[in-house]
Amino acid sequence: MHINTVQDMPIVSALDKLLAESLASIIKAKLGEKTYQKIEDRLAERYHSSVVESIKNFHQLDATLREFFGPGADALEKDFLEHLVSLDTHKKGEPWISIENQELTRLILETYGDREKKLILGAALKKPNPVLDILEDCKIPKSTGYRLVNELVTDGMLTEEGHTTTNDGKKVALYTALFENIKIDITEGQVVIKVMLKEHILQSSYLIKILLDQS
DSSP states (O other), X not given: OOOOOGGGOOSXXXXXXXXXXXXXXXXXXXXXXXXXXXXXXXXXXXXXXXXXXXXXXXXXXXXXXXXHHGGGHHHHHHHHHHTTEEEXXXXXXXXXXXXXXXXXXXXXXXXXXXXXXHHXXXXXXXSOBOHHHHHHHHTOOHHHHHHHHHHHHXXXXXEEEEEEEOTTSOXXXXXXXXXXXXXXXXXXXXXXXXXXXXXXXXXXXXXXXXXXXXX
């Protein structure tokens, strides 16, 4: 999927943020340490960016891969992503994604296995809410709650989506959970997670568009 200019790119997708660390690990494993480092150096030189950051702003990684591999970059990008996620496009209206990467699977399981984090994500599921409202709904103390929210945002499980103004005129961020539903299966001894994302989050992902465009 060749992206021509910075103007082609929307704001960074919440899903692409979630996938970035795991995808960078896959790229390193597939290309090898030396080639990966050359790409990292070129990204730093041209964009002052790393591989992880360039995944979130995909035009940077796409352009750099084309410098190294030419038209072969299309096949590489698809191969990287197929080792991370796969799409169930057969059921219209149910955009399920299977998580192929075990590192990402572990992150999701650990997150939803934490009672308080699960409560926070549940409170942010139906509609975007300010942190204070989320913590009040969950009955979680602020000192603990802000730390957990920061961890969820850092991990990519919770994302900022708009702002609201309080009664005293302060502008505060609204947060929403990425996943509407999760299925956990065990196939041949391996845990397989399928997630259903909020539709607008799925549609904003350039990584998912690559899989759709090249399928």
